[in-house]
Amino acid sequence: MQISSRFTIAMHIFAACDYFKDTQKVTSQFLAGSVNVNPVIIRKIMSQLRDAGLINVQRGTGGITLTRDPEDITLLDVFKAVDSVDDEQLFHFHENPNMNCPVGRNMHNVLDSRLDEVQKAMEDKLASMTLAEVFADTHKYADGEDS
Numbered sequence: 001m002q003i004s005s006r007f008t009i010a011m012h013i014f015a016a017c018d019y020f021k022d023t024q025k026v027t028s029q030f031l032a033g034s035v036n037v038n039p040v041i042i043r044k045i046m047s048q049l050r051d052a053g054l055i056n057v058q059r060g061t062g063g064i065t066l067t068r069d070p071e072d073i074t075l076l077d078v079f080k081a082v083d084s085v086d087d088e089q090l091f092h093f094h095e096n097p098n099m100n101c102p103v104g105r106n107m108h109n110v111l112d113s114r115l116d117e118v119q120k121a122m123e124d125k126l127a128s129m130t131l132a133e134v135f136a137d138t139h140k141y142a143d144g145e146d147s
Contacts, residue, residue: 003090006082009035010045014078014131015138017064026064045082052081070135076126090119 016034017026024030028046032039046064049055054073056065066073080088093111098104 004082004084006045006048007079007084009037009041010049010078010082011075011134013042013045013049013064014066015134018070018131018135019138019142048082049078052077054078054081066131070131073131074127075129075131075134076123078131079123079126090122091115 012035013031016031020026020030028039028042031042035042046055046057050057053067054077056067057063058065093108097107
């Protein structure tokens with residue numbers, strides 16, 4: 001099981017938009033080249049980010065702007081915006097445990113609260129990280145300060 005790659009693609013989009021904002025027209029085509037995916041995927045994710053109120057997109061000009069300061073957008077905001085997990089559940093429970101089995105009929109009782117705790121810990125950690133931190137690290141590594 002994996003979390004959807006939409007989250008890491010969205011983070012790549014944000015980082016590239018910030019890094020190239022003063023030197024490059026940042027279009028979906030340009031971003032697709034950086035991420036190495038089809039531009040349709042970039043446009044779909046940008047649409048999700050726009051619908052979540054994280055970015056504004058100016059058609060034709062390649063203008064992508066944040067709706068808030070990077071310090072005020074958390075990685076959890078991005079994670080939720082791009083539907084990184086189905087039904088807001090990180091763990092997908094197997095469909096049909098055997099209810100005639102004492103283990104099968106009790107697996108939800110055994111695991112649900114533990115899995116919820118793991119998901120909450122991950123979400124709390126994502127909520128403590130901001131785009132500003134990602135942007136700073138992107139510049140640090142892309143500019144060769146700590147390659």
